Amino acid sequence: MAMLSVEEALARVLDGATALPAESVALKDALDRTLADDIASRRTQPPWDTSAMDGYAVRAGDVETVPVELRVVGSAPAGHSFNGRVGLNEAVRIFTGAPLPDGTDTVVIQEDTEREGDVVRVLESSGVGRYVRKRGLDFRRGDVLLNAGSRLGPRHIALAAAMNHAVLPVRCRPRVAVLATGDELVPPGKDPGPDSIIASNGYGMAGLVRRAGGTPIDLGIARDTRNSLSTAFTEAVESRADVLVTLGGASVGEHDIVQDVLQAHGLELGFWKIAMRPGKPLIFGRLGNMRVLGMPGNPVSSMVCGRLFMVPLIHALLGRRDPQTGETVARLGGDVGANDQRQDYLRARLSRDEAGGLVATPFARQDSSMLATLVRADAFVIRPPHAPPAQAGDPCRVLIMDF
Ligand SMILES: Nc1nc2c(c(=O)[nH]1)N[C@H]1C(S)=C(S)[C@@H](COP(=O)(O)OP(=O)(O)OC[C@H]3O[C@@H](n4cnc5c(N)ncnc54)[C@H](O)[C@@H]3O)O[C@H]1N2
Numbered sequence: 436m437a438m439l440s441v442e443e444a445l446a447r448v449l450d451g452a453t454a455l456p457a458e459s460v461a462l463k464d465a466l467d468r469t470l471a472d473d474i475a476s477r478r479t480q481p482p483w484d485t486s487a488m489d490g491y492a493v494r495a496g497d498v499e500t501v502p503v504e505l506r507v508v509g510s511a512p513a514g515h516s517f518n519g520r521v522g523l524n525e526a527v528r529i530f531t532g533a534p535l536p537d538g539t540d541t542v543v544i545q546e547d548t549e550r551e552g553d554v555v556r557v558l559e560s561s562g563v564g565r566y567v568r569k570r571g572l573d574f575r576r577g578d579v580l581l582n583a584g585s586r587l588g589p590r591h592i593a594l595a596a597a598m599n600h601a602v603l604p605v606r607c608r609p610r611v612a613v614l615a616t617g618d619e620l621v622p623p624g625k626d627p628g629p630d631s632i633i634a635s636n637g638y639g640m641a642g643l644v645r646r647a648g649g650t651p652i653d654l655g656i657a658r659d660t661r662n663s664l665s666t667a668f669t670e671a672v673e674s675r676a677d678v679l680v681t682l683g684g685a686s687v688g689e690h691d692i693v694q695d696v697l698q699a700h701g702l703e704l705g706f707w708k709i710a711m712r713p714g715k716p717l718i719f720g721r722l723g724n725m726r727v728l729g730m731p732g733n734p735v736s737s738m739v740c741g742r743l744f745m746v747p748l749i750h751a752l753l754g755r756r757d758p759q760t761g762e763t764v765a766r767l768g769g770d771v772g773a774n775d776q777r778q779d780y781l782r783a784r785l786s787r788d789e790a791g792g793l794v795a796t797p798f799a800r801q802d803s804s805m806l807a808t809l810v811r812a813d814a815f816v817i818r819p820p821h822a823p824p825a826q827a828g829d830p831c832r833v834l835i836m837d838f
Pocket residue numbers: 615616617619620632633634635636637682683684685686687688691713714715716730731732733734736803
């Protein structure tokens with residue numbers, strides 16, 4: 436039977452996944468959150484014509500011919516405007532950021548002047564508007580400058596502040612319950628028994644959840660028994676998780692009972708098994724309002740499934756409009772053989788050729804248990820199903836490692 440393609444599987448995971456409700460957060464807590472509404476400016480910036488330099492505000496007509504002496508009639512530091520009107524052959528001492536006094540249209544920088552008492556001698560002429568930032572140069576009241584669905588980086592937060600917003604509407608963080616399964620698993624840092632494996636995947640998955648903008652809920656480690664799994668699934672439902680991620684027990688052995696027990700809880704199965712390596716036994720379905728991703732236990736398989744399916748799902752629940760696929764193109768740094776029906780994600784090193792082009796060289800060993808190779812890798816080379824053999828120098832698709 437033909438297995439589901441990666442694209443089709445992703446489409447099914449994202450089907451019907453729409454943005455969660457919004458909440459308000461203070462600017463200082465808004466970093467990396469996703470905006471829930473378009474944001475219009477409450478202010479025009481700059482609010483008035485402003486000096487861009489320290490110097491003298493003058494009338495351009497007075498300084499056409501230089502040198503010329505002007506009478507200094509006042510001073511305008513930032514935050515304190517000069518309230519009078521500046522007349523013929525007059526100047527006001529001005530500083531960067533101060534409003535341009537009435538009657539002036541130009542700034543002469545102080546390096547181009549000599550001052551003596553209340554007289555300034557202007558040595559260089561200056562055109563109209565020189566060193567003046569016009570009112571509204573940056574933006575105007577009512578301009579929509581930040582869009583719903585964008586992730587708030589430091590620059591977006593600075594702009595929101597400049598627009599005079601102290602609080603922003605953002606999407607609630609998707610809650611993602613993460614459950615490791617397996618009798619062999621023990622937490623890191625303990626003294627492992629003779630048959631123990633250290634549980635690693637849950638830590639990686641929780642990190643992926645956080646990076647994607649969700650809140651991980653740690654459900655710990657379930658034993659390979661119906662009872663233990665059942666208790667954990669009940670806990671997931673009670674925790675009001677939007678997504679449940681299980682790790683391990685997804686394959687065909689008689690201890691791989693995750694799917695069975697999920698079904699006993701009412702799982703509506705979306706799919707099981709996809710044409711992908713690593714990650715073939717991926718399970719997807721719904722348990723009430725909760726989406727369930729049953730990931731294979733091999734550490735690299737679960738991280739790749741997390742990156743390819745869980746991260747886009749979290750982004751969809753955040754209403755992200757700017758999702759980055761992370762995909763680009765490179766040239767192969769070594770030969771690769773013909774591919775079978777599974778789309779391969781080969782861990783690879785990136786380098787540059789002499790012309791500066793990107794080169795991706797897959798590691799020789801690609802076993803899905805090898806986490807150290809995942810950390811050594813800079814990218815995945817994507818080999819589509821049934822791709823013919825390819826040689827060093829041939830173009831290839833790559834997914835840059837971003838976790
Ligand atoms: N007869 C077949 N056997 C297998 C098939 C198949 O199609 N036919 N598929 C293989 C593939 S592909 C994968 S991937 C694995 C996935 O199996 P499971 O999801 O059932 O995973 P487990 O058996 O529970 O564990 C596999 C491996 O990973 C270790 N593991 C599990 N959880 C964790 C964790 N949280 N942290 C660290 N390591 C973990 C576990 O100890 C095992 O070594 O099935 C193949 N078999």
